[in-house]
Amino acid sequence: MERRKFFREALLLSATVAVECTTVGLNTLFKAAASKGLSYYVFVAYSYPLATLALLPLPFIFRSTTTVVPSFKFSILSRIILLSFIGVLSQIFGYTGIACSSPTLSSAISNLTPAFTFTLAVLFRMEKLALRTLSTQAKIIGTMVSISGALVVVLYKGPTIFLSTSPSSTHSTNSLHWLMGSPSVSNWVIGGFLLAAQCFLLSIWSILLTQIINIYPAELLVAFLYNLFAAVIAVPLCLFAEQDLSLWRLKPDIALVSIVYSAFLGPSFNTIIHTWGLRLKGPVYIAIFKPLSVVIAAITGIIFLGDTLHLGSVIGAVVICVGFYAVLWGKANEEVANDDSGFASLGVRASSDSTTPLLLSVKVEDTEIINGSR
Numbered sequence: 001m002e003r004r005k006f007f008r009e010a011l012l013l014s015a016t017v018a019v020e021c022t023t024v025g026l027n028t029l030f031k032a033a034a035s036k037g038l039s040y041y042v043f044v045a046y047s048y049p050l051a052t053l054a055l056l057p058l059p060f061i062f063r064s065t066t067t068v069v070p071s072f073k074f075s076i077l078s079r080i081i082l083l084s085f086i087g088v089l090s091q092i093f094g095y096t097g098i099a100c101s102s103p104t105l106s107s108a109i110s111n112l113t114p115a116f117t118f119t120l121a122v123l124f125r126m127e128k129l130a131l132r133t134l135s136t137q138a139k140i141i142g143t144m145v146s147i148s149g150a151l152v153v154v155l156y157k158g159p160t161i162f163l164s165t166s167p168s169s170t171h172s173t174n175s176l177h178w179l180m181g182s183p184s185v186s187n188w189v190i191g192g193f194l195l196a197a198q199c200f201l202l203s204i205w206s207i208l209l210t211q212i213i214n215i216y217p218a219e220l221l222v223a224f225l226y227n228l229f230a231a232v233i234a235v236p237l238c239l240f241a242e243q244d245l246s247l248w249r250l251k252p253d254i255a256l257v258s259i260v261y262s263a264f265l266g267p268s269f270n271t272i273i274h275t276w277g278l279r280l281k282g283p284v285y286i287a288i289f290k291p292l293s294v295v296i297a298a299i300t301g302i303i304f305l306g307d308t309l310h311l312g313s314v315i316g317a318v319v320i321c322v323g324f325y326a327v328l329w330g331k332a333n334e335e336v337a338n339d340d341s342g343f344a345s346l347g348v349r350a351s352s353d354s355t356t357p358l359l360l361s362v363k364v365e366d367t368e369i370i371n372g373s374r
Contacts, residue, residue: 012280015273020293022265024300027103029258030095038255039247040095043262044088045238046250048231050263055224055272062220069218076216077225083208084229087267088237090201093194101191107293109195111150114143116203117287124207127284128334135334142326143288149319150291158311206274206283213279223271230267281331288327291320 030043098106118139121127130136213222242248250256277286295317 012277016277016286016289017292019270019273020289021296022269024103024107024293024296026258026262026266027098027106029254029261031098031103033255033258034099036254037247038258039242040092040099041238041242042247043095043259044091045235046259047262048227048234048267050259051267052224052227052231054264054268055220055227059220059224070216072216076212079208079212080222080225081229083205083212084226085233086201086205086208087226088230088234090198090205093201094198097191097194097198100187100194103297105188105192106195107297108150109192110199110290110293111147112196112199113202113290114147114284114287116200117206117283118143120203120207121283126207126210126282135330135337138326138330138333139284142323142330145323145326146288146291146320149316149323150294152312152316152319156312158315161311161314203287206278206286209275210278210283213275217279219272219275219279223268223275226271227267284327285331288324292324295320
């Protein structure tokens, strides 16, 4: 049992880190495609239908035989439709913000997500706020430390630690500057506000999805329906917003690659992993991975683009890891405390039942039946 639980925890941790890696890659690909003329409305409109097709067979192939799923009601359907609408808005805001600014700013602004999510989770009573317990203190401090570490990576460079000496480093750096673009100050500010709005919408999205998956614990079906209704909402909305039909014609270039990448590793893969993680751990656990995107972006830039490693990146990465570990430790302690209290309550009930005489219990049951009949 313990080995199975450890394997599940390690798998969820690895999958959530993989989601952040794919998100950083997707943002970079989209910026490259947007620099070539890809409209963010076209990108969103194509991504959701392709993601729906990718998820279509999964609920039938991987049908769970152990989880008891309640009957599908209209209240669940209406929440999934609302979830899809919020998801589409967040995607439009996010990709519009990246087109106005850069993937680097997107990774930096995404550090607002843990703070938004933690606040909403406390308001909706999904997280316990017992300030005197070590687990709550660890989660609060860890969240703030992770955000601070991400800000260190973004705002502080420091002296150079590692300088790439490869001949392609200059070309890679120039390619990176072309990829990020050189947006004006006004566009940069607008992009920042749009990305901040996306973070808030994603926090609401996580809270709502947690409620849905607690009521209807079928991750693959919920992910499929989410992408289906998101496609139904996104396609007419984006067609209305982007009326230049020439932009809807796709060619075998970076735009097509980014859309296919998004379809299989964006709304589909990300939604499945997030839905699974939200059911097991809750919204704060998923949101705390967001500061890792800054570190991932810095590491990929050093490895693949020949960027220079600065002291600020190292310090920020260490701070993020400390805060990340603190939140994980707090969540683990909270789960252990809940398990212990659950076993304790069961033990109290069992001991009280075992000490109750049989004839007395029968009399009590008979009395309850007679009073109920009256």
